[in-house]
Amino acid sequence: MAGREADMEEFADFRAPLYEVKANLFKGLAHPVRIRVLELLSAAPEVSVTDLLAATGLEASHLSQHLSVLRRYQLVKGERRALQMFYTLAYPQVAELLAVARLLLNDMLHTTRAQLETSVATAPAAAAAASTR
Numbered sequence: 741m742a743g744r745e746a747d748m749e750e751f752a753d754f755r756a757p758l759y760e761v762k763a764n765l766f767k768g769l770a771h772p773v774r775i776r777v778l779e780l781l782s783a784a785p786e787v788s789v790t791d792l793l794a795a796t797g798l799e800a801s802h803l804s805q806h807l808s809v810l811r812r813y814q815l816v817k818g819e820r821r822a823l824q825m826f827y828t829l830a831y832p833q834v835a836e837l838l839a840v841a842r843l844l845l846n847d848m849l850h851t852t853r854a855q856l857e858t859s860v861a862t863a864p865a866a867a868a869a870a871s872t873r
Contacts, residue, residue, distance in 0.1 A: 769815075777796065779838060782839075785828065
């Protein structure tokens with residue numbers, strides 16, 4: 741079976757455990773360009789390929805490949821009108837997923853910053869204690 745067909749069959753395999761199906765969903769999200777495209781689509785009801793090209797700075801062929809992956813994983817829908825192609829999120833929950841990821845990353849950043857500040861604040865005291873030994 742061809743690679744793309746196998747990916748889609750694996751993604752849509754309703755016999756697979758839910759955690760495997762979820763993992764396949766995240767494969768569709770597993771590239772910064774695809775996340776950027778989804779963020780752009782989250783900010784507008786629809787976006788033309790021309791606007792996506794301008795916003796991402798990608799070559800048309802590269803953007804096309806990423807849009808193909810997003811369609812394959814059912815994250816976006818495309819509609820041709822005359823000579824233009826327009827994309828929308830396939831599900832509004834995709835925007836919610838991106839928002840939750842942003843909140844999670846922000847919380848993780850704050851936790852890491854607090855740990856670093858604590859580490860820096862205790863380092864001089866630890867160094868002083870070590871030098872007196």
